[in-house]
Amino acid sequence: MTTTPHPLVTGAQRLAHDLLVPQAERVDQEGVPASHVEAVKRAGLLGVVAPREHGGADAPVAVARETAEILAGACCSTWFVQTQHHTPVKLLTTYDSPVREKLLRPLATGELMAGIAFAHVCAFPRVPVRAVAEEGGWRFEGRVPWYTGWGLNDVMLLAGVTDAAEVVFVFTEAREQPGLTPSAPMRLAALTAARTVSLELDGLWVPDECVVLRTSQAEFALVDLPRAANASPAVFGVADAALDLVAQTPDGRETARSLRARLDEVRQEAYALADRPSPQDSVPERLAVKTRAYDLLRAATTAAIVAGGGRAMALDHRAQRLAREGMFLLVQGQTAEARRTHLGSLASG
Template sequence: MTAAPHPLLAAARTLARDLLAPNAEQVDQEWVPAGHVEALRRSGLLGVGAPREYGGAGAPDAVVREVQEILAGACCSTWFVQTQHHSPVRMLAASQSPVRERLLRPLATGELLAGIAFAHVRSFPRVPVRATAERDGWRFDGRVPWYTGWGLNDVMLLAGVTDSDEVVFAFADAREQPGLRPSPPMRLAALTAARTVSLELDGLWLPGESVVLRTAREAFALVDLPRNTNASPAVFGVADAALRVVEEAGESETARALRSRLDEVRGRVYALAAHPVPHERIAERLELKTRAYDLMRAATTAAVVAGGGRAMDLDSPAQRLAREGLFLLVQGQTTDVRRAHLDALAQI
């Protein structure tokens, strides 16, 4: 947790308390409403880590992580929609491409909401989306397996891999158009409300000025490594919310024991996240990630057990948090993360 208060932490807690948490069970059974996105816009949270000179808050990473914890613990579906937004913002902030001046300010202020369509790059040597230079721009062909926030996002950051193993990242409008067709929304065991679809790309052409980054696949993999080996703040947010359910059920001793262990792992995870060389100490990062998963699973299981049969009601936060925890086990999963997690489970 951050040592000094930040205005956006108060904004996140107010939003979580007054809007997200009271409606989480209803949202879970329906869709993330546009009103939730509008509330995020008004709060300034969509620009929490964006540069101040472009209208963002420029908050420290510790504040960004805590905001994500708060939102995930209140309504994981809403968290998942808005968390996609921050990667395009960070990439634009680090870029000198012309698209930075066109999009960074409206994204930093929350005027526009962005989604991401590049997780499939991690599946290399498979290339689900191919990028080909064409007519002073780029043609994209293939299938994006997962795209979250369809119908809520204004723009998407799309990536494809060239024949020379270069990754091309470019912005596109998040709407059906020539060369881009969405599937019906997926029905998932958890976070169906986040409006996830797959995208069929058949000759989607984007102009050269929409490109924010071109980089060798190996270079992207190195930069991407800490993103999938560090435990997500959402894991701690969902675990913390589950422990509050346990406390409210009168099982304070169980909650206290689990919270002490959760806080210890969180501190170590965030210390590594701040390490000056993000692609070092990978084995330690993966070990802590699996420990965080274990504690989240214990916390959500405790919430279900403490609630008894009532926890199986769809209006119970315990079952929702347990399903959200299952989702987080595989969110952003790579082969290395899966292997480390399975190996840890085999030792139980």
């Protein structure tokens, strides 16, 4: 956590207090409104990691983590919609391409918001989406199983895999178009509000000037595996919010104090591992800490349910919403290795 609040942290806290927390149960049932996205944009939070020269804040990673914790703890659905945006921004920042000049500034300033459609690349050796080179561009065929923020995002970062095991990342408009058909919004046990659909790709054509990166599957896995092994700030944000509820009950104060001390310890360890310069060297350690964070998330949300009693079963009660959001975070961005580590921990615990 930062010691002196950064302006973006202060803005995130104000947004959470004034808008996200008071409306979180309604949003959970009705969906993230466009007005929430606009509020996130006005707070400057879509540009938290973007370069200053392109209109972003270029904030330290600690600020990005803290704002993510605040948003997730306030309204996990709103956090999940906007968190998709930061990966396209990072990719455009890291790799030079024609599309960088077109999109980086509007994405950094919040004029546009991006979503992501490439988690399926991690399904290797399966290839849910294929990319085929044609003169002047690429054709995409297959099915994107999950796409969050449909109807809220302006553009999407899409990836497909070639027959030569090359991953091709492109930008395209986040709308129904020739070769791209969305499903009906998915009904999920948690975060239905985040407007998640699947996308059927039937010859979607994207021109070469919209390509941001081409890399081998092996190189992609080398970068993605340690990143996916890190504990998400959202886990700590939702756990903190649950412990706030527990601490408000006379019988729960000591439980909240004890769990929060353990949560702070795991948070510090997780972020220290994430900041290591050679991430590939510590994947098993990262996964172990991530699993401990999950354990504390589960304990915190369970404690909130217990402290709330029968009232916690009502759909307008914060404890049950946080418990369902915690369940969602157990599988969000899950890899096969993370699943094996988590299940192994549960078996031995």
